[in-house]
Amino acid sequence: MDARILTIGQLARETGTKVETVRFYEKSGLLPAPARTEGNYRSYDRTHLNRLSFIRRARDLGFSLDQVRALLALSDDREQSCAAVNAIAKEHRAEVERKIADLQSLKKELDRMIDHCGCGIVADCRIIESLSPDGRR
Amino acid sequence: MDARILTIGQLARETGTKVETVRFYEKSGLLPAPARTEGNYRSYDRTHLNRLSFIRRARDLGFSLDQVRALLALSDDREQSCAAVNAIAKEHRAEVERKIADLQSLKKELDRMIDHCGCGIVADCRIIESLSPDGRR
DNA sequence: CTTGACCCTGTAGTGACTACAGGGATCATT
DNA sequence: AATGATCCCTGTAGTCACTACAGGGTCAAG
Incomplete structure (x- = not known):
């Protein structure tokens, strides 16, 4: 030791x-x-x-800390089946996949807004316009 | 009105x-x-x-709320140049891109861990192993 | 002994909400 | 007018995972 x-x-x-x-x-x-x-x-x-x-x-x-907590508990019992470990990891992966998809969708919208911005004055700003209700303010 | x-x-x-x-x-x-x-x-x-x-x-x-605050202030001044609006949006987009890249890298690691898990008992669990220092516990 | 780095506990703050608790206001029905 | 359901009010505290003090004690080197 x-x-x-x-x-x-x-x-x-x-x-x-x-x-x-x-x-x-x-x-x-x-x-x-x-x-x-x-x-x-x-x-x-x-x-x-x-x-x-x-x-x-x-x-x-x-x-998450709770997931870590669960993983630690599982890892302390070495004869236990690792099915639960696997389940935690897979659920976490699924969540990461969802986040990636959300962010990619978000990025597309931001791209659209930014690429259409002629960048003159605010009154003609396509970014502000697309944030505003009915594009009219 | x-x-x-x-x-x-x-x-x-x-x-x-x-x-x-x-x-x-x-x-x-x-x-x-x-x-x-x-x-x-x-x-x-x-x-x-x-x-x-x-x-x-x-x-x-x-x-973020601070970005929203800034965008609101900019949108209230309609004669202002929308360069600042553009900058906020572009910075935000860059951040979203970074997050996507991070999450994708993270997903790859999770894939590696999960796909190598034979799922028998914890003592042989490749997920637990890859979380443990030097893969030895 | 002095000094600087580290340690301790406790408290509060971060960002963006979210959920009570306790009590008042409103509205529709009887 | 009474009642019940729903909504509103303010204030406080909690969520998640840290992070940053404040005030005071410990340790090691000079």
């Missing part, structure tokens, strides 16, 4: 996290509260480092 | 907005505070209806 002990600042730096965020995760129940030094400093070991890395990785992939 | 007067509920329904959101926009300074009835109900006219429609439309297109 790696006996390396880390302060919160060290843990944060190693995982590309802010100190405040680490404390937030602890408060949120995602990261277990660590032992403390005599000076009341948090004292992290490799277990915490691994867990925080997992959390950050999942967050970077856009999983 | 259309003399039609609307309550907040009517205004909200006509613009697909929640009553609370209308009050929020008023508090945020986006929508001017309307006259009041003797019973202290808000009393909206067509000007407000037009303005709220503009706000909703811009919000639907993903403009």
